Amino acid sequence: MSVLKLKNTYTRSVETFQPLDPEGRRVTMYSCGPTVYSYAHIGNFRSFLMSDVLRRVLERNGYEVRHVMNITDVGHLTEDDVADAQGEDKLQKAAREMGWDPYKLARFYEHAFVEDARHLRMKNYSGGEAGEPELHPRAAGHVPEMLELIQKLIENDHAYVDDSGQVYFDIQKFPEYGKLSGKVIDDLEAGARVAVGEHKRDPRDFYLWKVDPKHLMQWDPHSDKGWDAADYERYRQLLPDGVDERIKPGFPGWHVECSAMSRAHLGSVIDIHTGGEDNIFPHHECEIAQSYGAYSTKVPGPHGAPDEGAPRHSFARYWLHGRFLLVNNKKMSKRDGTFYTVRDLLDPRGNERDELAVELEGAGFKDGKVPANVLRYALISNQYTQPMNFGVDLLKQARASVERLQIRYDKLREAVGDDTNPDADETASDKVLELVSKADEDFDAALNDNLNIPNALAVVFGAVNELNTMELGLAEAREALRLMESFDGVLDVLDRSARSGLITREQVATWLDSGTLQAKAKHLKHWAEAPDREQLWEMIEAGQLPMFEDLAPIEQMDAETIELFAAIRQNARKVKDFATADAIRDDLKRRGVQLEDTPQGFRWVLG
RNA sequence: GGUGGCGUAGCCAAGUGGUUAGGCAACGGAUUGCAAAUCCGUCACACGGGGGUUCGAAUCCCCCCGCCACCUCCA
Numbered sequence: 274m275s276v277l278k279l280k281n282t283y284t285r286s287v288e289t290f291q292p293l294d295p296e297g298r299r300v301t302m303y304s305c306g307p308t309v310y311s312y313a314h315i316g317n318f319r320s321f322l323m324s325d326v327l328r329r330v331l332e333r334n335g336y337e338v339r340h341v342m343n344i345t346d347v348g349h350l351t352e353d354d355v356a357d358a359q360g361e362d363k364l365q366k367a368a369r370e371m372g373w374d375p376y377k378l379a380r381f382y383e384h385a386f387v388e389d390a391r392h393l394r395m396k397n398y399s400g401g402e403a404g405e406p407e408l409h410p411r412a413a414g415h416v417p418e419m420l421e422l423i424q425k426l427i428e429n430d431h432a433y434v435d436d437s438g439q440v441y442f443d444i445q446k447f448p449e450y451g452k453l454s455g456k457v458i459d460d461l462e463a464g465a466r467v468a469v470g471e472h473k474r475d476p477r478d479f480y481l482w483k484v485d486p487k488h489l490m491q492w493d494p495h496s497d498k499g500w501d502a503a504d505y506e507r508y509r510q511l512l513p514d515g516v517d518e519r520i521k522p523g524f525p526g527w528h529v530e531c532s533a534m535s536r537a538h539l540g541s542v543i544d545i546h547t548g549g550e551d552n553i554f555p556h557h558e559c560e561i562a563q564s565y566g567a568y569s570t571k572v573p574g575p576h577g578a579p580d581e582g583a584p585r586h587s588f589a590r591y592w593l594h595g596r597f598l599l600v601n602n603k604k605m606s607k608r609d610g611t612f613y614t615v616r617d618l619l620d621p622r623g624n625e626r627d628e629l630a631v632e633l634e635g636a637g638f639k640d641g642k643v644p645a646n647v648l649r650y651a652l653i654s655n656q657y658t659q660p661m662n663f664g665v666d667l668l669k670q671a672r673a674s675v676e677r678l679q680i681r682y683d684k685l686r687e688a689v690g691d692d693t694n695p696d697a698d699e700t701a702s703d704k705v706l707e708l709v710s711k712a713d714e715d716f717d718a719a720l721n722d723n724l725n726i727p728n729a730l731a732v733v734f735g736a737v738n739e740l741n742t743m744e745l746g747l748a749e750a751r752e753a754l755r756l757m758e759s760f761d762g763v764l765d766v767l768d769r770s771a772r773s774g775l776i777t778r779e780q781v782a783t784w785l786d787s788g789t790l791q792a793k794a795k796h797l798k799h800w801a802e803a804p805d806r807e808q809l810w811e812m813i814e815a816g817q818l819p820m821f822e823d824l825a826p827i828e829q830m831d832a833e834t835i836e837l838f839a840a841i842r843q844n845a846r847k848v849k850d851f852a853t854a855d856a857i858r859d860d861l862k863r864r865g866v867q868l869e870d871t872p873q874g875f876r877w878v879l880g
Numbered sequence: 881g882g883u884g885g886c887g888u889a890g891c892c893a894a895g896u897g898g899u900u901a902g903g904c905a906a907c908g909g910a911u912u913g914c915a916a917a918u919c920c921g922u923c924a925c926a927c928g929g930g931g932g933u934u935c936g937a938a939u940c941c942c943c944c945c946g947c948c949a950c951c952u953c954c955a
Contacts, residue, residue, distance in 0.1 A: 285884095305955075313955085320955035349953085363953080455883065456951070549955025550884095596885085597949065604949080654903090655893065660886075660948070670892060670904045677903085680917065719894090727894045731902035738902095741918060851913055858915075869916045876917085 275718040277334050279327075279545075280658055282553060282592040283453055283585065284578060287723055291575040292336065292544050293590060300336040301539040302328060303589070305531060305548035305556065306409070308345040309382035310367040312614040313389055315652060315663060316598040316605055320549040322649065323595040323657040323724075325395045327547065329763045330720045340397045340408065341538050344386075346379035347413040347490050348483070349527040362524070365489055375489050379413070389615040392645040393652070394765045410534045412525070414501070416492050417508035418533040419525040422567045423481045424516040431566030432481055433474070438521025440482035444475050447562040449586050454554035479559050484523035493522040528559035535588070536564070542572050546589035550596050557592060564588040595657040602662055613663075618643040636665045638672070639880075646766040647672045653764070656725055674730070675766050681737050682757045683773040683878060688750035701749040709756045712736035716760060733760050774832055776839050777874040784840045830864050835877045839868060843875070 277290040292300045304324040307313045313321075321342070328338045349363045368375040390398040402408055412419075423440055426432035431446045444450050485491075492499045494516045500508070535543055541564070548557060564570045570588035574580035597604065600611035614624070621630035621641050630641030651671035655661050712732055719728035740753050761767045838857055845853040858868050865880040 307955080317955045323955090454951085547955095551950075551954050554951070595955065597955075599948075602948065604954090658885095659893085662892080664892095666891060666904085673904055684917085725894075727892090727902070731894070734902055738919095846913080849913075855914070867916070870912075870914095871917080872911095878916095 275714075275721040277330065277721040278723055279591055279593060280723050282594050283587060283589075284574075284580070285455070286578070288575055288591065289577045290331075290334075290591065293542060293572065298335075298337055300331050300338045300545065301543040302331070302338060302340045302545040302547070303531070303535040303539060303543055304340065304342040304546075305552050306342040306344055307382075307386050308349045308363055309379050309386060310349075310363040311382060312616060313386050314605060314612060314614050315618065315648070316549075318389065318393060318615055319598045319652045319657075319661060320547075320595040321390065321395060322393060322652050323593070324547045325393075325397070326653055326657075326724060326726070326763060327545070327593065328396060329765075330724060333717065333720065333763065339539060340402075341535065342397055342409060343531060343534050344379075344383050344409055344411045345527065345530060346383070346411050347375075348525045348530060362488060362490070368489070376413075379411075383411075385616070392619060393615065393649045394646070396765075407538045410538060412530040412534070413490060414504060415530065415534050415537060416500075416525060417504055417511050418537045419529045420482075420492075420494055420508065420516050421511045422529060422533045422536070422563065423520075423525075424512060425567035426481065426563065427517050429566055431562075434517055434519040435473075437484050438519055439480055439484045439523065440517075440520060441473055441478040441480050442559065442563060442566065444477045444479075444562070447566055449565075450477070450558060450562050453558050453561060453587070453592060456554055456558070479528060479555065480526045481529050481563070482520060482523050483526060484521045488524055491522050491524045494520050495522075498522065528556055529563060531556070532560045532564045532567070532588070536568070541568050541570050541588060543589050545591045545593060547593045547595070550594045553592075553594055561587045561589075593657070596660040598652075598661045598663050600663050615648070618648055618668075619645055632665060633668075636669050638668070643668055644672070644675075646768065647675050650675050650764070650766045653726055654730065655727055656723070658723065674734075677737065678733070678757070678760075678764075679767055680878075681740060682754070682761075682767050682769075685740075685745075685750050685754040685757060686771065687773060687775050687876070688745060689747065689754050699746060699748045701746065701752045705743070705745065705749040705752055708736065708739055709752045712756055713759055716763075720763060729763070733764075736760075773876065773878040774835070775871075775874060775876050776836055778843075779874075780836075781840050781843045781874065784836075785844055830861075830866055830879070832877075835861070835866055835868070839875045839877065842868070 278287050279290050280286070281288045292298070294300070302324070304321065306321070307317055324340070324342070328340045331338045346364060347362065362375075364375045364379055368378040371378065373381075387398055387403070391403075396402065397408060423432065426442065427434065427440065430443070432440050432442050434440050490499075495518070497505045499522065535546070546557065546560075565586045565588070568588075571584040571586050572588070572590040573582050574585055575590065599605070600613075601609075603609075603611070605612045610628070613629075617624050617626045617629060618633075619642060621627065621633060633641040633643060647668060648671075651663070651667050652661070654667075654671060654674075661667075712735070715732040716729050719725045719732055722728065736756060743749075745753060757767070758769075761769075838861060842854045842857040845851075845857070861868050861877075862880075867878045867880055869876040869878070
């Protein structure tokens with residue numbers, strides 16, 4: 274079994290993963306989640322999906338992962354550090370523009386985010402985890418914990434309160450500020466863009482608590498004003514003596530939320546912290562400074578690292594950052610029309626992106642919609658340490674790749690059937706067993722090599738190619754199916770529903786010869802709904818086929834229906850009426866059913 | 881200006897000193913009534929350019945060119 278190695282931004286090197294848990298089993302992971310002031314875009318999701326792949330890889334390695342991803346719903350300013358007077362909370366700004374209450378806005382976009390996350394099969398939003406609020410903490414619900422941290426920083430002399438009642442982190446008290454990002458102090462001071470706030474002692478000081486009477490979301494640290502009752506209760510318990518009297522009503526700074534929430538839900542030190550590359554500076558740099566200033570959090574350098582055993586003044590041991598997603602090799606830009614939200618791609622027309630729908634239709638996407646699993650594949654298909662150049666071509670390639678995997682998977686499923694075959698006792702050949710176990714190991718090795726997805730995909734397609742050249746027995750098909758499911762445990766791009774079936778030539782022959790065709794037809798759901806079913810049946814008997822538009826909506830294309838039309842088509846083929854046969858196949862295709870002729874019979878796949 | 885990174889065949893993308901990565905696209909062939917799927921083959925003795933080190937360089941060193949990101953809100 275290969276060993277998991279990850280590129281740690283903190284040391285700029287690839288380190289062996291080793292959990293802090295003495296038993297080596299539990300892993301704690303915190304990912305910077307969305308700021309819910311608009312729909313998340315695909316760049317956001319590339320980063321979130323990186324964390325999703327990572328947690329799945331950790332699980333493959335046998336770890337028990339606790340993955341927290343926050344929701345930022347307060348405090349993230351438009352100009353965070355630039356000027357104290359001008360920065361406006363992103364949520365407040367969006368809320369003002371839409372004429373909404375900021376809380377309503379936050380919930381609206383949080384809901385949209387969760388929807389998108391589910392479409393893209395993020396594990397922390399599926400199954401039981403979706404219902405665990407502590408895995409998806411909201412910043413506005415953690416003001417008590419943030420004030421606790423702020424108070425701690427003031428007491429430790431790592432933060433100060435200015436004349437207006439705001440609180441700043443005192444950068445000079447943390448000499449290691451800049452270690453994560455590799456920024457040197459001189460660079461920052463030379464940069465004229467960092468304005469020195471009136472009350473700041475150092476241009477790099479960042480605020481922990483902001484005072485702005487116009488802000489709609491604010492909390493009074495000295496009374497219950499502005500508080501949710503339960504939060505206030507918790508605040509009183511955490512800080513019976515309150516906070517520094519000079520702190521005025523206001524709201525928390527952006528950086529402080531992650532330090533506070535990660536501590537609240539994962540403990541004071543954690544294994545892994547992830548985010549986008551832009552989070553490195555200043556966000557994560559600030560988190561490290563705060564957590565250390567308040568709680569002296571440190572973790573030992575892992576085995577094999579140059580600083581093995583020596584304390585790192587960071588509350589997370591591994592810092593992983595995804596590179597940006599680009600479009601046309603540039604950052605996404607609304608002005609250039611290269612800005613895509615997840616929902617834009619999943620349903621362009623439903624999101625007023627008609628031009629995008631047309632472009633996608635031109636690329637062969639039905640109704641201009643990109644299937645969610647194709648989008649997921651595209652967004653995880655290269656290594657997170659490389660920038661991704663997104664575009665319609667990438668989506669086309671992703672679709673082709675997913676389809677290739679899906680076809681192999683469907684065929685294996687058909688071969689295995691419901692697994693009650695009496696031949697189930699037969700054993701797979703060594704050749705297949707070796708292929709499966711080697712592919713699984715190679716897949717692990719690629720993923721464990723700092724999540725090298727391209728290499729992992731090379732293993733997947735290599736295995737698929739080999740399997741395609743083999744005649745598989747039942748037991749072998751079962752092994753191969755397991756392999757595909759193993760791959761998909763990380764990739765999660767397959768449609769695992771029974772979406773295909775086989776109809777043998779013998780079955781068709783029986784229907785055609787014994788008159789059961791008509792009996793079968795009577796069972797069709799849509800038949801009863803047809804305006805004149807006798808007439809329709811007469812048409813079929815006369816060799817005239819009704820168009821399916823006249824019959825059933827796609828939802829009703831079940832196995833029975835498909836079998837009927839496969840039989841009718843075979844009847845036409847027998848008398849060499851290929852025009853009719855092809856018309857049926859084309860019609861089925863329009864109804865979302867692909868019909869294929871194979872040596873054994875007929876194979877159908879729901880599209 | 882400072883920092884980091886990238887440039888691999890038509891496209892995407894692994895590979896950091898020595899045996900065909902892989903995918904997509906295109907084309908040819910096998911198979912098929914036609915398709916679909918699948919297989920075989922071709923494009924592919926590819927590595928931005930120029931020097932150098934080496935028995936041997938996509939990989940190491942030097943110089944140059946082009947592109948991108950970060951340093952300001954951003955995943």
